[in-house]
Amino acid sequence: MKKRADFFKKSRAGLVLFLFILGFAAPLGATDLHGLSNGAEYNEYKGKVVNSRTGDPVASAYLVVDNTNLSSVTNSDGEFSLKVPVDMLEATVTVSYLGYQSKSLPLSYFKESGTRIELDESVQELDEVALFTSTNAYSLVKKMLKKRGENYLNDQTLMTAFYRETIQKGRRNISLSEAVAEVYKQPNRSAKKDDVALIKARKSTDYKRLDTVALKLRGGPYNTLYIDVMKYPEFLFDENSLDNFKFSFNKPTRINDQYLYVVDFEEINRNLPWYYGKLFIDAESLTLVKATYSLNVDNRKAAGDIFVSKKPSGVKVYPVEVNYRVDYRKADGKWYYGYGNAQLEFVVNWKRKIFNSRYKVNSEMAVTDWKNTSEDKIKKDKSFIKPSVVMVDDVSGFADVDFWGSNNIIEPEKSIQNAIEKIQRKLEREED
Structure with missing residues (x-):
């Protein structure tokens, strides 16, 4: 002690x-x-991760751009901001959190604002x-x-x-x-x-x-x-x-x-x-x-x-x-x-x-x-x-x-x- x-x-x-x-x-x-900022050679996407059944926000959900080390985390309201270089338009983003099934989405799914991502609860025994x-x-x-x-x-x-x-x-x-x-x-x-x-x-x-x-x-x-x-x-x-x-x-x-x-x-x-x-x-x-x-x-x-x-x-x-x-x-x-x-x-x-x-x-x-x-x-x-x-x-x-x-x-x-x-x-x- x-x-x-x-x-x-x-x-x-x-x-x-x-x-x-x-x-x-x-x-x-x-x-x-x-x-200061190193230039605006990136696209920024904002949105919210929620429980697909209840609509409740999923805090601290993890978003990662596949095959890169770029990632972000949702806040306590389930909201996120993800910045991705402009030359990665074909990228895929995986969203995951403990107790939920992870979801992989093409970057084209994401919007500048209002992106909604629903995660399903894991129910497997x-x-x-x-x-x-x-x-x-x-x-x-x-x-x-x-x-x-x-x-x-x-x-x-x-x-x-x-x-x-x-x-x-x-x-x-x-x-x-x-x-x-x-x-x-x-x-x-x-x-x-x-x-x-x-x-x-x-x-x-x-x-x-x-x-x-x-x-x-x-x-x-x-x-x-x-x-x-x-x-x-x-x-x-x-x-x-x-x-x-x-x-x-x-x-x-x-x-x-x-x-x-x-x-x-x-x-x-x-x-x-x-x-x-x-x-x-x-x-x-x-x-x-x-x-x-x-x-x-x-x-x-x-x-x-x-x-x-x-x-x-x-x-x-x-x-x-x-x-x-x-x-x-x-x-x-x-x-x-x-x-x-x-x-x-x-x-x-x-x-x-x-x-x-x-x-x-x-x-x-x-x-x-x-x-x-x-x-x-x-x-x-x-x-x-x-x-x-x-x-x-x-x-x-x-x-x-x-x-x-x-x-x-x-x-x-x-x-x-x-x-x-x-x-x-x-x-x-x-x-x-």
């Missing part, structure tokens, strides 16, 4: 509280680290599939960890990724930071840590003058990278710490053409905050395809000590919900980190106030393109960030609506987009 506490504190996955005396944050700036031969969940997880070096990309990889970080107070969005990043992803068996450079970034923050506390997430994109349990297993469990957990089989499932074991796990020692969750393991290759896990934070004092790095006197701050998710993608027979998400909810309780405040922090990263790189030593410039970065403080913003260029991003949720428009109007009024 000490290693885990050190991870959250020293690896900058905790939260920092500061007294906030100033009014609004500075208006959106315009200092580009690597230059999987209990009798011959691939499911493991009878011991503990042994299966151990084999999965032993194969993490051979099942995943084993070269240094340069990934293009989109990162988004939102902070809510109650139901009101008060901060949004977004960035296109270059991630220098190291092989799973390498002791080297991943590096991140921000290529494009923007932010907008709306702290009321009467607010006395501003909640800030320290770590930025690194928070979503450290969720990669195949690269950083020591922060959840590794081959040497499995005895600290209980593992059991849940009902198996399928994603695309892969049959998956579903393994539930929970930590045995519950004196301090403890982990529990699900592992989705490919039945044939024993590869971890997806993991969803949470930290039980019923022990408020211990949880607060782990996550809260600094706070004003006279206030109690503690997490009430901590959830993580990581998805892996497959290309050329190898798997790689594709999506990471961290959701945290905190209570701020002032000593002499009747009502407390609730903050929700959501950070997510989606890999939208990647290529192998042979660079042994990375030449770092000012675009590289440290794991201690605070996005709302340390990143310059951009107001150019065409700023993202050909980079694939996650469509903003309606509530976030509306909040940002309100923030910008307030900033404009403040300047008048």
